[in-house]
Amino acid sequence: MQTKQTIAIIGATGNMGSAIAKGISKGNYRLLLKGNDQAALDALVGDIKTKNAHADVDTAVCPADASWEADIIILDVPFSAEAEIAAKIREVANQKIVISIANPLNESYNGLTTASDSSAAEELQKLLPNSKVIKAFNTSFAADFNSPVIDGKQSDAFIAGNDEEAVQIVSEIVATAGFNPIAAGDLSVSRTLENMQLLLIQLGMKNNYNWLAGWKILHH
Amino acid sequence: MHELFFESFNTKVQLTKEEELQIAKYLTPKKLRKKQYLLQEGDPCKYVAFVEKGALRSYSVDEKGNEHIIQFAIEGWTISDLYSFLTDEPATYNIDAIEDSELTLISKTAHEELLLTMPKFETFTRLNITGAYVAMQKRLTSIISSLSEDRYESFNAIYPDIVQRVPQHMIASYMGLTPETLSRVRKKMVGR
Numbered sequence: 001m002q003t004k005q006t007i008a009i010i011g012a013t014g015n016m017g018s019a020i021a022k023g024i025s026k027g028n029y030r031l032l033l034k035g036n037d038q039a040a041l042d043a044l045v046g047d048i049k050t051k052n053a054h055a056d057v058d059t060a061v062c063p064a065d066a067s068w069e070a071d072i073i074i075l076d077v078p079f080s081a082e083a084e085i086a087a088k089i090r091e092v093a094n095q096k097i098v099i100s101i102a103n104p105l106n107e108s109y110n111g112l113t114t115a116s117d118s119s120a121a122e123e124l125q126k127l128l129p130n131s132k133v134i135k136a137f138n139t140s141f142a143a144d145f146n147s148p149v150i151d152g153k154q155s156d157a158f159i160a161g162n163d164e165e166a167v168q169i170v171s172e173i174v175a176t177a178g179f180n181p182i183a184a185g186d187l188s189v190s191r192t193l194e195n196m197q198l199l200l201i202q203l204g205m206k207n208n209y210n211w212l213a214g215w216k217i218l219h220h
Numbered sequence: 221m222h223e224l225f226f227e228s229f230n231t232k233v234q235l236t237k238e239e240e241l242q243i244a245k246y247l248t249p250k251k252l253r254k255k256q257y258l259l260q261e262g263d264p265c266k267y268v269a270f271v272e273k274g275a276l277r278s279y280s281v282d283e284k285g286n287e288h289i290i291q292f293a294i295e296g297w298t299i300s301d302l303y304s305f306l307t308d309e310p311a312t313y314n315i316d317a318i319e320d321s322e323l324t325l326i327s328k329t330a331h332e333e334l335l336l337t338m339p340k341f342e343t344f345t346r347l348n349i350t351g352a353y354v355a356m357q358k359r360l361t362s363i364i365s366s367l368s369e370d371r372y373e374s375f376n377a378i379y380p381d382i383v384q385r386v387p388q389h390m391i392a393s394y395m396g397l398t399p400e401t402l403s404r405v406r407k408k409m410v411g412r
Binding site: 002065094 | 249258
């Protein structure tokens with residue numbers, strides 16, 4: 001697609017938010033960044049523009065305004081803050097793609113806070129019934145965005161959602177960031193994806209992966 | 221957010237509050253800044269855009285790189301590459317914002333679902349497309365048969381708001397005139 005899409009990143013100064021912003025700034029996108037720390041946000045914009053003078057990136061005044069202008073919204077907020085942010089953007093996110101990257105980890109990182117028959121993405125979909133919620137980027141660590149090729153292999157990144165066209169659009173964003181996109185299924189597959197990251201975090205802490213690790217499906 | 225859209229809808233087909241809420245579920249609110257594209261030639265046109273605030277234009281670009289403006293749209297108007305929207309063929313027009321704008325977009329999928337589920341939306345769509353057809357025929361006739369003076373004069377009479385808001389070179393492009401010719405025509409009009 002030639003027509004430049006505007007992507008709002010809410011929580012852009014978080015680890016993941018800023019990694020995603022940097023990772024996709026080389027694509028044919030206009031980025032609208034919103035975070036609570038204005039100085040950090042300005043520094044992020046400066047950093048992106050230093051590395052790529054052609055990057056189309058700007059800051060937004062509030063989540064609602066960023067989402068109103070956006071075609072696609074990426075939420076980098078903890079699962080516990082989803083309800084609050086959803087209320088702010090519900091009206092302007094109507095019919096738009098909203099990417100859920102959250103993993104609803106408990107405080108001790110040994111379980112998820114969602115019920116076993118739900119996920120952070122499905123809970124977000126309930127809060128934004130007329131938006132196209134898509135699960136993506138949740139099985140990658142922030143450091144992976146600097147080197148999506150780990151040990152010579154391109155890391156896979158899984159995408160789940162109920163709207164086929166939206167899944168396709170998000171797959172292109174994931175590919176722009178350097179990952180190998182894999183459409184994993186409908187939004188309920190988010191339960192598996194969120195548990196996969198729980199496992200990766202647990203293994204990472206046990207085996208000292210140093211927060212640089214990812215998933216790769218081996219196949220013929 | 222969609223106030224003008226529903227106002228316009230209600231002048232064509234009267235909706236109940238419940239029906240408005242039902243339709244609102246399918247609408248995409250979108251802000252566009254000046255000079256940003258809603259659509260670029262070659263992409264499928266996925267939306268019909270209703271202008272709540274601001275101004276847009278659609279245009280094609282010839283082999284020499286000259287822009288030919290097809291249509292303007294200000295508050296209360298609708299703009300799209302209808303050919304591409306209805307046939308799924310790549311768009312032959314570009315659509316961009318002449319001013320910072322607020323739009324109510326209806327996507328292709330939303331459009332189709334509403335047509336199937338809500339007869340009033342079908343009536344609204346029929347009236348819109350009929351209106352677009354009549355406007356296109358008028359424009360075609362004017363281009364083929366009117367003198368440039370008459371063309372500008374009648375455009376000025378029917379759409380004074382657009383003449384006020386849009387740069388003269390864009391009006392010239394819409395009329396199929398060079399900016400120099402348009403300037404001559406305007407001077408003549410003032411002289412009369």
